[in-house]
Amino acid sequence: MTRINNAFYSDLGDRWFEGDDHAIALLRAESHIKVEYVRTIFGKIGIEAGASVLDVACGAGLVALPLAAEGFLVKGVDLAEGAIETARKRADTGPPIEFAVADAYQTGEPSAHFDAVLLLDMLEHVERPSDVLKEAARVIRPGGIVIFHTFNRTPLAKLLAIHGMRVIARDTPEHVHVYDLFVTPNELIEMAHDAGLVVREIQGVRPVVNRAFWWSVVRRRIHTAFAFKKTRSQSVGYLGYALKAP
Numbered sequence: 001m002t003r004i005n006n007a008f009y010s011d012l013g014d015r016w017f018e019g020d021d022h023a024i025a026l027l028r029a030e031s032h033i034k035v036e037y038v039r040t041i042f043g044k045i046g047i048e049a050g051a052s053v054l055d056v057a058c059g060a061g062l063v064a065l066p067l068a069a070e071g072f073l074v075k076g077v078d079l080a081e082g083a084i085e086t087a088r089k090r091a092d093t094g095p096p097i098e099f100a101v102a103d104a105y106q107t108g109e110p111s112a113h114f115d116a117v118l119l120l121d122m123l124e125h126v127e128r129p130s131d132v133l134k135e136a137a138r139v140i141r142p143g144g145i146v147i148f149h150t151f152n153r154t155p156l157a158k159l160l161a162i163h164g165m166r167v168i169a170r171d172t173p174e175h176v177h178v179y180d181l182f183v184t185p186n187e188l189i190e191m192a193h194d195a196g197l198v199v200r201e202i203q204g205v206r207p208v209v210n211r212a213f214w215w216s217v218v219r220r221r222i223h224t225a226f227a228f229k230k231t232r233s234q235s236v237g238y239l240g241y242a243l244k245a246p
Helices: 007-013 024-045 064-069 083-092 131-137 155-169 186-196 209-221
Strands: 051-058 073-078 096-099 115-119 140-151 197-205 230-233 238-243
Touching: 007 073, 007 083, 024 115, 024 140, 024 197, 024 230, 051 064, 051 131, 064 073, 073 083, 073 140, 083 096, 083 131, 083 186, 083 230, 115 131, 131 140, 131 197, 140 186, 140 209, 186 197
Parallel strands: 051 073, 051 115, 073 096, 115 140
Antiparallel strands: 140 238, 197 230, 197 238
16 A cells, blocks of 8 residues: 655645645645534534643644634644644744644543544544544543544545645645545444544535636646535545544
8 A cells, every 4th residue: 555645744834824836725725614613513512712622633733723712722743843843833922732743643641631632634644543533532531522524435535635636736745645544434433433432423525616716726726715615425525523421
């Protein structure tokens, strides 16, 4: 199997937040729907400002920083040292937040410590997603929540998340995504169950096909209005959440 390329995340620097020609700009565009979804689910189950949140594979803080600005006690961890360095620089001028280099398989965090764990756009970047879910279940308190986003293993997801990315973003590193690592919803539900988690919701996610989308395709740059939306179909990517038994 082709090895996933996670090394380039350390070398992006300010491109995490600036520029429109690198594949990371797609992740930046997608971060908006993730933050919105986290807010919605937190509100739905009563997780309020002041709750502790662990953002696993946080990158430079595209989701962690907005949540900290809303009063959540966020810790972001990632193996990419350069991404963590960039995140810390951004955090210097904002609300309190902690960033650390750590492994998703063994975060080093205390058991039953967090109210929520975020696994956003990361399960398709590891070879043992079941172990990541077990670690997430370990560090959340009983009744806590794990929110996830990943890609389904379908031909359409392969077309958009692998081949389509190369079309839209002219600067796309090799093997950003590896099809064999994509996770079907049924697989995720089973792995979550084995970790002591119960999946309560899964919603599909796909790009919004509008003028900004086609502008991006033609120019091979990510338009500032490029957006994603929730959909009933889970054939490309999907968002969802799972709860740990009280």
